[in-house]
Amino acid sequence: MKTSNTNKETKLDNQYLDNLKYKTPYYVFDRNKIKSNIDQFRNLLPDVSIHYAMKSNPHPEVLKTIHMHGSGFEIASSNELKQLVKLKVSPKDILYSAPVKSEQFIKEAYEYGVDRFAFDSLSELDKISRVAPRSKVYLRIFVSEHGSRFSLSEKFGAKLDSALELMEYAQKIGLEVFGLTFHIGSQAVSKSTWTYAIRTAANVMNILLENNIKIKMLDIGGGFPIEYTEPAPSINDICAVINKAIKTYVPYHVQLVIEPGRAIVATSAVLVSSVIARIKRGRNMWLFMDAGAYNSLFETLESQTSMRFEVSTSELKDNDKTKTTQYTITGPTCDSIDTMMRDVRLSSQLTVGDKLYFQDVGAYSIALANSFNGFAPPEAYFIN
Ligand SMILES: Cc1ncc(COP(=O)(O)O)c(C=O)c1O
Numbered sequence: 150m151k152t153s154n155t156n157k158e159t160k161l162d163n164q165y166l167d168n169l170k171y172k173t174p175y176y177v178f179d180r181n182k183i184k185s186n187i188d189q190f191r192n193l194l195p196d197v198s199i200h201y202a203m204k205s206n207p208h209p210e211v212l213k214t215i216h217m218h219g220s221g222f223e224i225a226s227s228n229e230l231k232q233l234v235k236l237k238v239s240p241k242d243i244l245y246s247a248p249v250k251s252e253q254f255i256k257e258a259y260e261y262g263v264d265r266f267a268f269d270s271l272s273e274l275d276k277i278s279r280v281a282p283r284s285k286v287y288l289r290i291f292v293s294e295h296g297s298r299f300s301l302s303e304k305f306g307a308k309l310d311s312a313l314e315l316m317e318y319a320q321k322i323g324l325e326v327f328g329l330t331f332h333i334g335s336q337a338v339s340k341s342t343w344t345y346a347i348r349t350a351a352n353v354m355n356i357l358l359e360n361n362i363k364i365k366m367l368d369i370g371g372g373f374p375i376e377y378t379e380p381a382p383s384i385n386d387i388c389a390v391i392n393k394a395i396k397t398y399v400p401y402h403v404q405l406v407i408e409p410g411r412a413i414v415a416t417s418a419v420l421v422s423s424v425i426a427r428i429k430r431g432r433n434m435w436l437f438m439d440a441g442a443y444n445s446l447f448e449t450l451e452s453q454t455s456m457r458f459e460v461s462t463s464e465l466k467d468n469d470k471t472k473t474t475q476y477t478i479t480g481p482t483c484d485s486i487d488t489m490m491r492d493v494r495l496s497s498q499l500t501v502g503d504k505l506y507f508q509d510v511g512a513y514s515i516a517l518a519n520s521f522n523g524f525a526p527p528e529a530y531f532i533n
Contacts, residue, residue: 174422174440174527181533182417193388197405205410205512223408227254248289256280269307278322287328292346297334328366337372344394351398366404373412378457411512418511441480441487447517449489459508472497482522
């Protein structure tokens with residue numbers, strides 16, 4: 150397995166994968182990797198509570214591993230809540246950070262005992278106060294997402310000049326003004342964007358303080374990046390930037406929270422998929438795989454060129470590294486867009502039945518998969 154920036158040791162190297170005899174396509178997850186990714190955050194941000202964003206991978210075995218390792222959760226829906234209820238996760242360890250929710254979902258969470266809800270509008274506050282009276286609310290503010298690969302702020306986040314009005318309204322209708330949150334976009338590779346976002350939140354804290362509103366929680370969201378095939382700052386570097394910005398700008402002590410998704414699970418999994426056809430079309434050599442973007446690697450649809458997974462082949466095929474061919478790697482469905490990567494150099498010898506190994510695919514893969522054309526999402530096997 151490639152050495153990624155979150156954690157270097159793993160058993161999932163190509164030699165190990167070559168010896169597995171499962172029917173392709175399948176994922177192999179390493180539970181130890183999930184645990185060590187959590188530990189890394191604990192070491193680098195010791196005073197910060199971790200709430201895993203379960204949208205990034207809600208596989209029951211992943212959730213169980215994370216729960217057993219003592220992390221909290223961040224949820225966005227009733228079905229996510231139900232999975233946590235099944236695992237007997239305490240409501241005190243759950244944050245409902247989706248800023249827009251149906252009243253029914255808020256009610257279900259409140260009845261389970263969840264008492265912290267994000268919001269970014271007056272109408273959301275009305276909903277919360279109707280079905281979850283006296284709950285703690287935290288305001289999602291808009292921050293710059295400069296440099297981040299996936300945007301989240303077009304849909305969410307209150308503008309800074311409305312923060313005071315929203316918080317005062319929350320107080321007026323009997324909710325506890327509890328905190329602030331932001332999300333700087335997923336795969337957030339710009340260190341200065343992290344600093345800027347924390348400074349922005351600190352400015353809002355100051356405005357609120359001048360108006361006698363003191364918050365208790367600052368939740369800086371997810372967005373922690375992974376080193377796929379392009380360079381990204383390490384988790385070490387990002388956490389150093391965060392620690393410095395908090396020390397410099399945050400005006401008084403608050404409970405700090407992070408909601409990482411990608412950085413907890415991405416490096417824990419490899420996708421193993423077989424070549425079902427090798428066909429030359431025009432100048433392109435196409436490899437048709439038994440797994441595709443639709444049922445396995447959905448994020449490649451959004452970002453085929455800028456965020457690619459490292460892909461390699463069996464040790465046996467890789468003997469002569471000088472003879473390579475440029476391939477287009479596509480999925481098995483009828484759609485042309487069900488294509489994972491273009492211009493990938495791999496062994497010229499690749500043929501039907503050979504396996505490819507896609508690295509660091511634990512995040513937003515299973516979570517986004519569909520069964521279009523009858524190609525079901527791959528099985529997931531767990532080691533350690
Ligand atoms: C509210 C919230 N928190 C956390 C996350 C996790 O982000 P990431 O996987 O980039 O860490 C997301 C992702 O969409 C989110 O919407």
